[in-house]
Amino acid sequence: MKLRWAVLPLLVMIGVMLVAIVRLEQGPHIPLIVGTAVASLVAWRHGYKWKEIEEMMYKGIRLALPAVVIIILVGLTIGAWIGGGVVATMIYYGLTIISPAYFLVTICIICSVVALSIGSSWSTMGTIGVAGMGIGLSMGIPAPMVAGAVISGAYFGDKMSPLSDTTNLAAGLTHTNLFEHIRHMLYTTIPGLVIALGAYWWLGRRFSETTTDSSEIVQTLAILQDSFVISPWLLLIPLAVIVLVARKVPAIPALVIGIALGFLAQVIVQGGTLADSVGALQSGYVIDTGNELVDNLFSRGGLDAMMYTVSMTIVAMTFGGILEYSGMLQSIMNQIVKLAKTAGSMIASTILAGIATNATCSEQYISIVVPSRMFAGAYQKMGLHSKNLSRALEDGGTLTSVFIPWNTCGVFILGTLGVGAFEYAPYAILNFIVPVISIIYAFTGFTIERIAVLSAEPSIEQQAAQ
Template identity: 90%
Template sequence: MEQGNKQEMKLGWALLPLLVMIGVMLVAIVLLEQGPHIPLIIGTAVASMVAYKHGFKWKEIEEMMYKGIRLALPAVVIIILVGLTIGAWIGGGIVATMIYYGLTIISPAYFLVTICLICAVVALSIGSSWSTMGTIGVAGMGIGLSMGIPAAMVAGAVISGAYFGDKMSPLSDTTNLAAGLTHTNLFEHIRHMLYTTVPGLFIALGVYFWLGRRFSESGTDSSDITQTLAILQDSFFISPWLLLIPLAVIVLVAKKVPAIPALVVGIALGFLAQYVIQGGTLADSVGALQSGYVINTGNELVDNLFSRGGLDAMMYTVSMTIVAMTFGGILEYSGMLQSIMNQIVKLAKTAGSMIASTILAGFATNATCSEQYISIVVPARMFAGAYEKMGLQSKNLSRALEDGGTLTSVFIPWNTCGVFILGTLGVGAFEYAPYAVLNFIVPVISVIYAFTGFTIAKLHVLQTVPPDDQRQAQ
């Protein structure tokens, strides 16, 4: 399979692999109730054939796949470490302690608002939505489910809070990436995002407050919560001192320790907590890291909450990430994605349509390339010159990249973010999507601002009058 003479990638050919993949995906997920792996593999096969038809050699197509996978390797490492963290923290009684005190302190009526705000503060402090969801989010799911709140609602509140903090944190990699690629001052970029993201958070909190009214104490079976608390006390050693372990991880990341070594510290502390404090055997402690913690109390809710985590549990997520990135790699490096992006750019004739097109491009890249980093990088390259020609400051582009790329990544089931959330919180994208309010309302706010001109910063060109002409005018 050797071929040369690369041809220009027409829009129809560029769209073909995507349309085939989405069509097969709908059949597999909706009708057959299967996972997205096989549809992505079929999409990859079609993309490979399209690339080959347009003059790419097979070795080049293979390299495109490998490039895509390389982009996802940092995410794969984090996914694995989060799986180990969940197993270690459940076995060490850390998650049980957070759930125990959460059930005794937080009112069910205000739980969705509370967990959203807690995740927002933690993510803002450490700059990572994934680390927040993999630690605080897991405990939040346990508390919410124990209160009788649907998993999709809890996951939506966790996601909204985590992505608010991640988006607004100067420690966030996506925030720094969007600012750096557009040559925008980091704090100017963050200040400009306040106009869309803070209203989005208030709307999300309002929705969670409204949803939480049905879970008031009078509408919640207190006997179920009492039973859960008793089982937790019988199954784990509960102590507020165990909360120092997640606090230590948060402090480390806030001190700009990279996420990987910070998570490793959390895993080690959780492992020691299970072995020393909870009285588990060495085999049990290692087993919790490998295959997850297992508990049998006879209570279905508690057993489901605490029988999870470990390296093995994350292999579905890892395999999904690798398969998705092989598909995305071919689309990106064969020019298919660029062909699609070029058509989107052509539609932008005004400032409003330019910003709306950027947000649409971010969402489209999340769907096609399955990675939120690419949804920032590719549109940034495509739109930078167009924004300058239209007289728009770069912070408009950096904000649109985050509003359309970072936030919408969670709505694509085969995107690395959607896959991570499924593996960590146990809820699929189609289930939590209606409740991830911040993530879908901020892009809407951003588009409204774009077409009304509100907060859209223009480039100011100062025109000086020559001295002679100035004197004549006087």
Template identity: 75%
Template sequence: MINEKEMPFWKAVIPLIVMIVVMGITIIKLEQGPHVPLIVGTTVAAIVALSSGFKWKDIEESMYKGIRLALPAVVIIMLVGITIGAWIGGGIVATMIYYGLKIITPSLFLVSITIICAVVALAIGSSWSTMGTIGVAGMGIGLSMGIPAPMIAGAIISGSYFGDKMSPLSDTTNLASGLTNTDLFVHIRHMLFTTIPGLVIALIVYAILGKNFGKSGVDTADIQQTIYVLQDSFVISPYLLIIPVLVIVLVAKKVPAIPALLIGIILGFLSQVYIQGGNFSGAIEALQSGFTIKTGNTMVDELFNRGGLDSMMYTVSMTIVAMTFGGILEHTGMLKAIVNQILKVAKSSKSLVASTVVSCFATNATCSEQYISIVIPSRMYANAYKEKGLHSKNLSRALEDGGTLTSVFVPWNTCGVFILGTLGVPTLQYAPYAVLNFVIPIISIVYALTGFTITKLSKTEMRELKEEEHSSINV
């Protein structure tokens, strides 16, 4: 157990400031990746911790704790890479794109893919699984229609995170309700006030954007050409759609994500060998280094030459580096010092809820992990909500509005790097089009400042809460 010491605020913000400055220069000016800036931030954080009396052994352990927290995400990331390789090689993605091009019109595509991803994520409770399966096919369909990749990615992200946020099967939804001792369905119902308006606004924006891609603005010959290339390059069969449907059903039935993805991988592998007519060597290569094909069609080649375990190593390495930085900040008390300073400013109930939303985003940026953005603020703000007589569902909603949704806007956050590895679109490009993800936090802050839907504890609930606290102290 790492002994957390009191950390002065001015010291706690040094690693954060250094990391942000170096990150800005590296990404914006030098156009390089975020790995090195995160390593620089980790190094500065370690130096600050040493200067505050922490032993190197404790600092090292804090880094390992951060990495251990991200290990489940790392495993999922690797399996998604393998799944993409298996499903492309097995013709599953090609089949989904083929029928998508046949059914969905360009003008309605952004709205359609948002709704489809929302329904699937709501059913299975996972934005990552939705983006790694339906999202990959959606990128192919949209690109074939001439729609820019950032717009497609933004719509996929909006739909996926709506379903994830509102699903009783979602880990973040259960985490936020559990940590705040809020009934799961009370928590979900309270989120409707911010999430439904957010979805409506997103769909309106996508409907307006979609008008630019009506029949008059899209060369249907390109779509037909893509369909012909898919038919020539893959065996297209509606039976192949059973595989993604099966994976979705398994997860909806509460089968853990890892075995469900493994079943999808095995079926994709067998499809490449026995349906697409490939050999075992090529199918294994697709799992390891990704599927390769040369059709002569630039768009198809760029879309299908991808996937595999190797394609996710950039994402895995960034996740590990980011979590070393976040681990030191959390377990040496630096993050606590920063949040405590915020609590001094947030004196009213209105400012407390708004501060929670902002703090969750700040935690996403500093600790690089969506789960930490829920866990740490829930610890820091729980007593403050009780003292101000606010119902715990206000805190649980703020955690999701500010934590779950904003993780996609941080390039070095596990969610940001996953989306880059899965959909192939950088954070800064898709961010303006992930409408639901930035609209809901704004709505949440507006509600907080106006007091709309902010529920206070009744006298009876306050009395029961004090009795529970009293009994727990006596025990």
């Protein structure tokens, strides 16, 4: 397929998206549907039958089904944990222990440790991140700043964890030893975290005058004590989920156990009725204290609240499915590969390809899978070790998925933390600084490892063995 046809659906979708979001202040669903319609027409013009185009959509949706299940379970978790007093307890102790001046640094580090332990940025944001948002907002810290610190920490831990699915995916697709892949990522990710923590320390200075004795925090603590039973024993519920996932229990059963424990806590500890507890799972927990901040923090969660996120994911993946399986994305990638003549431009192109795939196919897994297939042979011919490719896939694919509002990651964060991609983007510092560091390394040659280029080209497996 010629490049002009391949990019047409993207240009139309982006144009409609800009009008809908910027001018009309509407969501991205309709622009994605328009893009899907144009992509279908392009595929039909190039000989694909309607049944084949439908199957492309279904394949795209099937790729997102695991994410949809997690999104639903996180909605149930938020409802159950708010109703059970778990979130209130975490916020209560967070407000009494953490200094506002160091909160952004602290929450970033906590999310890093948790995500590193369990290997999941989504589970970290859906649990610790939700509580972190409540603590930060109660301290008067803007929501986008808090969300950015949560995201930076969660994605650092996810990226560097041997339990992470994206980390294993990038290493596996390039046939790179998992721990060699992780060690190679240290060169770009550790400096990125240091820069992020330095920025959060600098941003936090403006809140140094806020103390735990301030009237706003004292009022919030009093309302929490009046509205919920606050007990350190409730912290065992999130701890149980973290331990289960760290012991390699799959995310879905671990979250289900967390939901069940939260449900029981609402009935037994908080004294809620069965009807109220089931309602918190279905439509979210609702509280009316007269304090706008507390009411907004705790009136949320539930299955219904995640349907916007689920519908966005499905619509986005129908668009991405057509681009992927009709060959449009491959046509675009082929042009990118042709432009890469040096090791620096090759690695930079891989990172940019990951960003482009996140924007077009709306799923971070595809941003690792597709570029890995497209660039593997080119890395071999250029004598670049496979771990250069695996690192570039994560630096460009895993981390930048959060900046695309219609990507499954951007949608999940909106539904979980309540902040849009364009709002938290300037504060998700690790996520945008690491790709920049990676590109600088690519053009300077720093940490770029090579292999001997043999007359008979070595396979990816042979590279990994070296």
